Amino acid sequence: MESGGGGDADADFDAPSSKALARKEIVAYGIGHMLNDLTAACWFTYLLIYLTDVGLTPREAALVMLCGQVSDGLATVAAGYMIDLFGGFKIWHGGGSLLVSISFSSVFGGCSVCVITGNKTLLVETLGYSVFAAIFNIGWAATQVSHMSLVNCITANPTSRVALNSCRNAFTMVANLLLYGIAFLVFTFKSNDNVERQYRWIASANVAIGGFFVLIFLLSVKEPRLQHHFQPKLYTKISFVSWFRKILYYQVALVYTLTRLTTNVSQALLAFYLIDDLYMVESSKAVVPAVIYMSSFFTSIWLQECHWTSFRLKAAFTTGASLWLFCGVGFFYLSSSFQLYIYPLALVVGTGNALMLVTATSMEGLLVGHSLSGCAFVYGSLSLCDKLACGFALYAIEALHGTETPAFCLLNGRCSVSLVRRVLALVPGGCAVAAAVIALTAKFERRGENDPLREELLLPQAQSSSSSTTTTSEIIEIPSPGRDPEAPLWTKMAHTMVGRWGSLREPKAPWLDTP
Template sequence: MDASTNQISDDYTEVYSRLPLRVHLAYGVGHVLNDVCASMWFTYLLVFFHLVLDFSNWQTGLMLLVGQVADALATPFVGYHSDQSDNFVFCRYGRRKVWHLLGTVCVLGAFPFIFSPCAGCTNSHKSAQIFYYCIFIIIFQFGWASVQISHLSLIPELTPNEHDRTKLTAVRYCFTVISNLVVYVVTWMVLHLDNGEHSRIGPNDGPKFQHVVWSVLSLGTVCSLIFHVLVKEGDNETSQNVRGGQLRISMKELFTNMKVYQVALIYMSSRLFVNLSQVFIPLYLHETLNMTASSLALIPLTMFIGSFVTSAFIEKINRMCGRKLTYTFGAALGITGCLWIKFGQGNSYVSSYIYVVACLLGSGGSIILVSSLGVTTDLIGEKTDSGAFVYGLMSFTDKLANGVAVVIIQYLHSDASNTTYYRDVLTNVCGGFRSCRGCYCGIYV
C-alpha cells in the first residue's frame, strides 16, 4: 500500500511538473478580451452615456443594471452547461473552450455598438435609445459571462496544487492589470492629445471613445487566438487532473454548505470594492475634484500600475502568510485609500496625493481579488467537474450586487450641485464593503 502510494505521488509530481510556462502565459491572455471590455464598461460607461450622450444619472445606472442582471443570470447557466460533457455537439473541442469561443464571438459582435451613437435613432426618445442599447448590452454580457466562467473553470483542471492554482490566478490577474493599463494608456493618449490639457469630457468626445474601443478590441482578439491555439483542454501536457477521474459537487452538498455562502460573501464584497471604485473614480475626478479629461484616464492608470506591481508578489505573499493574512492586508490598504479620499483636499492633494490614493486602491484591490478567487478554487478542491457552476454562483452574487449598487447610487444623485457625492460614495460604500472581510476569518477555522 505504501509503495503504491509512493508511486502515485511520484507520478503526480512528474505529471504536474510538465505544465510549461507557455501554457501559463497562454492561459493568462485568454481573458484579455474580457478584461479590456470590462475596463471600458466599468470605468467609462457612465461617463460616456452621461457626459457624451447626455443620458441622466438614473438612465445610465439603469443600463448598467440591465447589463449586470443579464451577466448574473448568464453565469450560473453557462457554468452548469459548461460542466456537462455530452450535451453540446462541439464539446470535442473542449467543454470549456467551446463556451469561451461562443462568448468571444458575442463580445466582438455587440460591444462596439455600446460605445457608439444609436444607429438610426440618435434623434429618438431616450426610452427608445435605452431599448436599443440594452439589446447589445445583453448580448455582450452573455458573451462576457461565457468567457469568464469557462476561463476560470479551467484553473482547477489544469493543476490540483493550491499554490500553483494561486499562481495561475495571479498570472490571469496580471494580464487583467496589463489589459487595464493598455485601456487607460490608449484612452489617455486619445483624450490628452485630441482635447488638450485643460478640457473636460463633453458631447464631442464620442468618436474618441470609439477609437479606443476598436484599438483594445483588436488586442483582445489577438490574445483570444493565442489562447485557443496554445491551450489544449484535456491534453496530457496541460491537464493536471491526475486522480483518475473528475468529481462533482451535488446540489444538496453545495447549497447546504455554509462555507459556500461565506465564500460568496467574500467574493461579492471583493468585487464590489474593485468594481465600484473603478466605476466612480472618473466621476469623482470630474465632479468633486474638477480635473481635466486626461486625468480620467491617468488616475485609473495609476491605480492599475499599483495593481500590476502588487500582482507580481501576491503568490509569494500568499505562500508566506496564508490567504487570511494576505486578504486582511489588502483590505487594510483599500480602507486606507478610502479614508484618504474622505479627508483629502487642497492643491497638493489634487496634484500629488491623489496618485498615492490611486496606488492604495489598486494594490488593495489586486490582493483581495486574487485571494478571493483562490478561496473559490479551494472550495472546489478536487471536484473540478462542478467548477464552472461554482464560479457561476460566485459571479451571480457579484454581478447582481454590482448592478443594484450602481443603480441605487445613481438614482440617489439627483442634486447636480452636490459635488461631494461621489467622494462620499467612494468613502462610505467602497470602504464599507471592505469591512466585510471579518467573516473571512471564519471560513476555514
C-alpha cells in the same frame, strides 16, 4: 489500442498529454483572453461616465450596466453547464468573441438602435444600450468560461497548467495597461473631438487589437478531442443543496461579494470623482486607474512571496480593509486644490484592493477544499452574487444622482458635498469593514497545527497519481513559482487576482490530474 467494440471509438479521442508544453504554445493560449480583458477594463472604468456624457441620466446609465451584470451572472452559469455538456471550447470562444466585438462597438460607438429606428428618445437610447450590454456580457461569459476550461484539455502536466494560467494573467496586465495607454492618447490628442468620437476611437482600437490576438489563439491552439466528461468515475457527486447547510458558505459568499462591491463601486465612480469633484484633466481618467492597477499588480506579486496560514490570510484581508478606511477619509476631504495627492492615494487604493481580492479569492478555495465535484457551483454561485450585488448597488447609487436633499447633510452642516464623494468615502470602506468582521469570524478547516496553505497543483505528476485517496496531511509543500527566483516573469504572476473582476480560480488538488 483496446480490443472490442469500443477500441476504434476510443482511438478517436486524445487524452491530455502529461508532456510539458513549449513556450510558444503557452503564449498562444495566454493571448486568447486579450479581447475580454481590454473590453472589460474599459467597461467598468468608463461605461457610466460615457453614457451620462452622451445624454443618458445617471439612473438610465446604471440600468444599462445592471442589465449587463445580470446577463453576465446568468450566462456564466449557463455557459459552464453547456460547455461541460457539449464541449467545443474554441467554438464557444470564437462565437463569444464575435458577440463581444459587435456589441462592444455598438455600445461605445453610439446608439445603433437609434440610428436604425431613426428615433433618439431617452427610452430608445436606454433600450438600445441595454440590449447590447446584455449581448456583450453573454459573449464575454462564453469566452471567459471556454478559455479557462480549455486549460485541462490542453495538458495534464501540472506545471504547464500553472504556466498557462500564469501567462493568461500576465496578458491581463498587458491588456489593462494597453487600455489605459490608448485612453490616455485619445483623451490627450483627441481632446477637441466630441465624447462619442473619443470613445469610438478607444472601442475600435480595443476590438482591433483584441480581435487580432483572438485570431492568433484560434489558429494556434489545438483543441484535443476528448471523451465526454473526462473524469475518473471514483469521484462522488455532491448535491449543490449540501452547500446551503454550511455556515462557511454564507460567510465566504458575503466576504467575496462585499470585496467585489468595494473594488467595483470605487472603480465605476472614480472617473466622475476625478472630473466633477477634483476638476482634473480628461487624461486623468486613464492615468489614475493605471496607477491603481499597477499598485494592485505588484502588491499581488509580493503576496505570493508570503508563507500563508489561515491567520495570515485573515490578517492580510483586515489590513486591506483598514487601508480602505483610510482611503475613504482621503476621498472625502481631498479638495481640487490638492488634486495631485490623488496619485499617492491611488497607490494605497491599489494595495488595499490587492490585499482584499487575493485573500478573498483564496477563501473561496478554502471553502471548496476537497469537494471537487461541487466547486463549479461554489464559484458560479459566488460569481452570480457578486455581479447581481454590484449591478443593483450601482443602480441604487446612480438613481440618487441629482437628488441633493437634507438627508445627505453631515453633522457639521456640509450639504454641498457631492453624492459621488460621499459614496467613495462611505460605501467601499463600509463594505470592507463589514467583510473584515465576517472574515475574522469564519472558521476554516484546519490542516494541522500551523499548517500552511500549499501549492498542491505543483506536485509532481507521479506523486499526484500514485493514490486516489491522498489526504491533506500527506501532501508535501512545494515552493510557489512566485518564490522561485529562476521562474519566468509570467510564472511569478501566476496568482495575481488583478484584471477582470469576478474571474475564477481552479481549485488546486493533486487528484485532478489522476489519469
